[in-house]
Amino acid sequence: MIVKEVADILEELAPLSLAEEYDNVGLLLGDPQSEVSGILVTLDALENVVDEAISRKFNLIVTFHPIIFSGLKKITGRTYVERVVQKALKHNINIYSMHTALDNVSQGVNGKLCEVLGIENPQILIQKTNTIKKLTTYIPVNAVEKVKDALFTAGGGAIGNYSHCSFTLEGKGSFMPEKGSAPTLGKKGEIEITDELQLHMTFPERLEKKIVRALFDSHPYEEVAYEVITLDNTNPSEGMGMIGMLPEPMKEADFLAMVKDKMKVGCIRHSAFRNKKIQRVAVLGGSGAFAISAARAEGADAFVTSDLKYHQFFEAEESILLADIGHYESEQYTKNLLVDYLTKKIPNFAVALSESKTNPIKYY
Structure with a gap:
C-alpha cells in the first residue's frame, strides 16, 4: 500500500475540501507514491513521535494537528x-494531517466526543453553508434509469439518512443537429422533438467533478444539457461542533464530575452555576469560544470546549454552563477514532496508536 492509498481512505472519512480556509491539511511531508511500512496515529507530530516512528519502523504518521501550519x-x-x-525528511517519514477536515464531519472529532460523554442523537451545532449543489439535466425517457444509477453511484442524491433522492418532470425536448454533429436521435438539419425527463439531484460540493463525469459517461447525447447551482441550504451533516441530549438530566456539579472522569481531566474551568439541571449539551473539541452564541441559541444547558479566555466566560450570560476542559483533553480520543477507522478499512496492516506524550500543558 502506498501513501496516496492511505490518504484516499482517510479522505473518505474527512474530505480535505471540508477543512477551513486557514488550515493546512493533507500530506504535509513525504512522497504520495512511497510504500507504507506502518501507520502511527497521533494528535501532534512532534519530534518524539518521529523518533517513535523511526524506532518502530513506521514511515507514515497520521496526525490531527498539522506540524506545518504557516x-x-x-x-x-x-x-x-x-x-x-x-x-522526518532525513528518515523518509511521511506526515499527513487531518485537523479541521475531521472537525467538520459528524463522525469526526465531535462525534467521538459525544460518544465518550454519552450524548445521544447528536446533531451538527454550526452547519456549513454553500456546500450543497443541485444538478439539473434533461434525459431521453429510455435512458433515465441508467443516468440516475450512475449519478447515485457517484454520490449524488444523498440527503441526511436517505440515499437515491431525485425528482423528475416530464416534458418535450427540441434540438436540431448541425453540420459536424453525430446525433443519437434525429437527423442533421432537421428539428427533433422528443420525450425527455428533467432530472433534479443534489450532491455535496466536493463531488462536483465526479458527478459531472458520471453524467457525461452515462448520458446518451453527444451534447449534454445540464446546469449546476449552489444552494443556500445549510448542510446537516457537515460543520463545527455537535449538540444532543444526555439520557437523564444531571445536577451541574454531577455533570462536571462526569465530564472530568470520562475526559480524564485534571481540572475544569467553568462559568457560574445556574442551579439548573443539565441535559442538552453542546460540544466542540479544540478552541470553541466562537460557538458559545450558537450553543446558547440552540438551547444547550452546557457547552464543553476549550481555550476560553477570561472575558469569554461572561458570554454565558447566566443562561448556559461553559466548561473548558483543555485543548488536548477535548481532542484526545481523536487518535482512537482514527486507529479504529484505519484498522477496519485495512485490517491486515500495521496501524498503531502513538505512545508518545504530546500534551504541552501540565497541571500542578
Whole structure:
C-alpha cells in the first residue's frame, strides 16, 4: 500500500475540501507514491513521535494537528517545527494531517466526543453553508434509469439518512443537429422533438467533478444539457461542533464530575452555576469560544470546549454552563477514532496508536 492509498481512505472519512480556509491539511511531508511500512496515529507530530516512528519502523504518521501550519522560510533546526521537518525528511517519514477536515464531519472529532460523554442523537451545532449543489439535466425517457444509477453511484442524491433522492418532470425536448454533429436521435438539419425527463439531484460540493463525469459517461447525447447551482441550504451533516441530549438530566456539579472522569481531566474551568439541571449539551473539541452564541441559541444547558479566555466566560450570560476542559483533553480520543477507522478499512496492516506524550500543558 502506498501513501496516496492511505490518504484516499482517510479522505473518505474527512474530505480535505471540508477543512477551513486557514488550515493546512493533507500530506504535509513525504512522497504520495512511497510504500507504507506502518501507520502511527497521533494528535501532534512532534519530534518524539518521529523518533517513535523511526524506532518502530513506521514511515507514515497520521496526525490531527498539522506540524506545518504557516510557511517555513528556513529549516535550520532552530524551532521544534523545523527539527521535526528535518528529522522526518532525513528518515523518509511521511506526515499527513487531518485537523479541521475531521472537525467538520459528524463522525469526526465531535462525534467521538459525544460518544465518550454519552450524548445521544447528536446533531451538527454550526452547519456549513454553500456546500450543497443541485444538478439539473434533461434525459431521453429510455435512458433515465441508467443516468440516475450512475449519478447515485457517484454520490449524488444523498440527503441526511436517505440515499437515491431525485425528482423528475416530464416534458418535450427540441434540438436540431448541425453540420459536424453525430446525433443519437434525429437527423442533421432537421428539428427533433422528443420525450425527455428533467432530472433534479443534489450532491455535496466536493463531488462536483465526479458527478459531472458520471453524467457525461452515462448520458446518451453527444451534447449534454445540464446546469449546476449552489444552494443556500445549510448542510446537516457537515460543520463545527455537535449538540444532543444526555439520557437523564444531571445536577451541574454531577455533570462536571462526569465530564472530568470520562475526559480524564485534571481540572475544569467553568462559568457560574445556574442551579439548573443539565441535559442538552453542546460540544466542540479544540478552541470553541466562537460557538458559545450558537450553543446558547440552540438551547444547550452546557457547552464543553476549550481555550476560553477570561472575558469569554461572561458570554454565558447566566443562561448556559461553559466548561473548558483543555485543548488536548477535548481532542484526545481523536487518535482512537482514527486507529479504529484505519484498522477496519485495512485490517491486515500495521496501524498503531502513538505512545508518545504530546500534551504541552501540565497541571500542578
